[in-house]
Amino acid sequence: MKSPRLVAYSPEVAAELGLSDQDCLSEDFCRVFAGNRLAAGMQPFAMCYGGHQFGHWAGQLGDGRAINLGEAVCPDGRRRTLQLKGAGRTPYSRSADGLAVLRSSIREFLCSEAMHHLGVPTTRALSVVLTGETVVRDMFYDGNPQLEPGAIVCRVAPSFTRFGNFQIFTARDDLDALKKIGGLHDSQRFSGIGRAGAADLSALVRGSLSLTAEMVVHWQRVGFVHGVMNTDNMSILGLTIDYGPYGWLENYDPDWTPNTTDAQGRRYRFGNQPKIAYWNLVQLANAIYPLVMRAESLQQALSVFSETFAAEWSATTAAKLGLSRFDPDKDEALVGDLLQLLQAAETDMTLFYRQLADLDPYAPAGSAADFVAMLERNSYAPLAAELRDRALAWFGQYCSRSRSEAGDPEARRQRMNAVNPKYVLRNYLAQLAIDQAEQGDFGLVAELLDVLRNPYSEQPGRERFARSVRIGPNSGRDVRCCLAVLDRAFTVFCSGYCTELPGWHTIVPFG
Structure with missing residues (x-):
């Protein structure tokens, strides 16, 4: 690669592999994980595999742009495979170039680490490196390819073996x-x-x-x-x-x-x-x-x-509901009614469950009004009278079920906050980080990585990373887009087009 430059690395993954911060910030690290040189013992290979795609047998596939560098033995004796994604052609690339762009590499890097800290089984990511070269990609598959900055992500897992x-x-x-x-x-x-x-x-x-x-x-x-x-x-x-x-x-x-x-x-x-x-x-x-x-x-x-x-x-x-155990006779209908309510009210799932923990189901009936207000605050559409009635009815059943366990309010809250994250990698956050990285500023990538290390903690001063995207009275149900709120502009990605609207604070739906 022409001029590799480190975008970000995961200190936790590095430590697991026995690498220090000094190692990761070195020129040698950047060269190795840009694919420009091999460290001692590395024996790169790509894997051949097949697969069903969208339910149909696709025949031979394979690592079209993934290259295993080899298996590292960690200080604790565990083994981890290091794999570069986007380093170039492999025997299974077919007609593709085997490269990756900064956009997709940052998304994979941040999501891999976010999922790990959420407690979701996942492959990990060690690093993202800019290659200094450009790659032609048709981002929206609309016949308008563009040049994008190339990048390589290093993935880490006990094995990348697939079905x-x-x-x-x-x-x-x-x-x-x-x-x-x-x-x-x-x-x-x-x-x-x-x-x-x-x-x-x-x-x-x-x-x-x-x-x-x-x-x-x-x-x-x-x-x-x-x-x-x-x-x-x-x-x-x-x-x-x-x-x-x-x-x-x-x-x-x-x-x-x-x-x-x-x-x-x-x-x-x-x-x-x-x-x-x-x-x-x-x-x-x-x-x-x-x-x-x-x-x-x-x-x-x-x-x-x-x-x-x-x-x-x-x-x-x-x-997720703060109950000590699931009782099928009582809870199947309770959960089913809730999911129907959340879908009908177009409620932000992450914010709803997180803020439900702050309501007291053991309190007097006044909490019912707080519940409806919380539901409305976190919904992408106005609540009709019928939905308000359904919400009140559901919350009454939920309070009754919670009181049947005679639980401790603080224990309930802690139980809920341990499984309901406050911070997830919302699409608009990833896009903000990508936009800045493409301008050479990697600060938001680093800050997002740090926020996502503690998705269940409150993190005072970082509440902006927990906000949903709300687009005026039409909301996200009518406009399929991702809103990136910048200091001086709104950038709206919709139907494959990007438009900057300086100084505007309302968004008119396209089409």
Whole structure:
């Protein structure tokens, strides 16, 4: 690369790898993680895999722009694979250039670390490096490609093995390779899966089922939408991998997807993620079957997903509402009514659950008015009289259910704040950081990274990072855009166009 320049690095990931701040700020670090030189022992390679994309078998795929540098042994003895994304062509790039741009690299870097600190299983990110070169990209797929600054992100994980790594060998009827890749996933390196030799690869499936179920529960808990849950984007370890068209729910909408190419069928919408995860796991089981040859054992293993998901989601839902436990007889209807209310009122999911903790369900009836005011404050549309009535009715049921546990108000609040984050990587925050970074100012990237290290803490003075995007009386339901509030201008990204409106403080919807 022409002139590498460090944009940001994660001190926590660096420390895990045994790297100091001085190491990360060195010229040598920048050269290595821009792909300009190899450190001792690095043996780069790209992986070949297959996959189902949008429900259809796509055949051979592979690391088109990801290059594993090798496996590092950490000071505590654990192993971590280092992988560059965007360093150039690989044998599996097909007609692509294998490069990445600063925009997508910052989004992946920040989201990887944000997810980790939220408690969501994920790959990590060590660094983002500018390459000093430009890359042609059609950001909105509208036939208007532009030059963008190139960048490389270094990803870190125990393994980047995907469901598709198994699928490709099954599709080729290469059972020897399938047996080898299965045998690599032993308990020492992949905690939670257990040894998965050819004798019982169903154990690998059971482990992956459980870990994937836990991962998706966390996605639903924080309102994260992956956007492209193809089988080649599913980690065998139940880690969130490949941050492409991801997003967080603003208003609660189970039908929302950040993937514009999925807008028609919405296969990968928020509410469908558990179902798609299971579908993908069935494809993994199918890939393993030629070695196991016992359909019954694999079928039994598949039941682990639904059992794990149901148990974890029930416990998570109870915690989000401040309840000590989930009682199906009482709480299924309570939760169902709440989700319908949040969707109808177009309520900001993150702010709602966080601020619900500040209301006292054990207090007199006056809290009901506070609840309606909170709901209205955090909704993207005015509350009609019918929704106000529904809100009052729901809050009455919620207070009754909370009082049935005779809990301590402060313990309830702490329980809720431990699972309901105040800070998530909202799209407009990521875009603000990208805008400034493209002008050579990396300060907001660093500040956002610092804020997202403590997503459940109050962080006085940083409340602006917890604000939602509200666009006048029409709100986000009528204008599909991301609002970046700058000191002197509003930048509105809508339908693929970017317009600066200096001095304006109201936004007129396009079209």
